[in-house]
Amino acid sequence: MSTEPKRHHHHAVQFYGSDAELLNTVGEFLSEGLVAGQPAIVIVTPEHRDGIEQALESHLIDVRAARRLGDLIMLDADEILATFMVDQAPVGSLFRRSVGDVIEQTRRGRERTPVRAYGEMVDVLWKQGRADAAIRLEVLWNNLAETHTFSLLCAYSIGNFYKQTDRYQEICDLHTHVHPHEATVETA
Known part of the structure; x- marks a missing residue:
């Protein structure tokens, strides 16, 4: 299978220098989907959980109601x-079962509706010095897009x-x- 992302799905990456920059991007990405x-x-x-909830609330998302529903x-x-x-490496079949099942459960009753997903797992792996595992995980997300409908935002x-x-x-x-x-864009 190709490691390149399928162009019919949205798999974005945010490189961030501050939590504020990250939370702004994640809040916009998720709230646009929830509103739609x-x-x-x-x-x-855990370091970003409360901040993401606050970012969603700043975009007028009722987080408690959204979670309850x-x-x-x-x-x-x-x-x-x-x-x-x-053994410190992502296993494709286990990833498909774990993350794929979460996507399918979330779509239950609305099978034609794409899911928005935001994930920090690749950043966790990279910070642990496991760059190869993070890259493998990116490939697994792209492979999952061949059978599941979602838009994904990753962050590093x-x-x-x-x-x-x-x-x-x-x-x-x-x-x-x-x-x-943002600093990269400002100095470019």
Whole structure:
């Protein structure tokens, strides 16, 4: 299978320098989908969970109601990683079963509706020094898009890529859209 992202789905990456920059992008991405009737799955670290909820509320999303109705699913990034990592590497069949099942459960009763997903699992892996595992996970997301309908936003701290321009380009190539770090845009 190709590692390139399928162009019929949206798989974006946000490189961020601050939590405020990240939360603004994530809040916009998720709220646009929720307002359009698209359910959202958020696979997040504890450090960003409250901030994402606040960002959604700033976009006039009733987070409690969305969660109660099953329109907003909040999951812990480390817990989800544990469901498909074996010997510090993501396993495709376990990933499809774990994350694919969450997507399908979220779509139940609205099969023609795409899901919006935001995930920090790749950033968690990268920060742990497991760049190859993060890249493999990006490929698994692209493979999952062949059988599931979703728009995905991933995020990486730009500090992860100091002197790693080849790896940075590799990450960019695995996405259909790239949101560069604000400082990168300002100085370009």
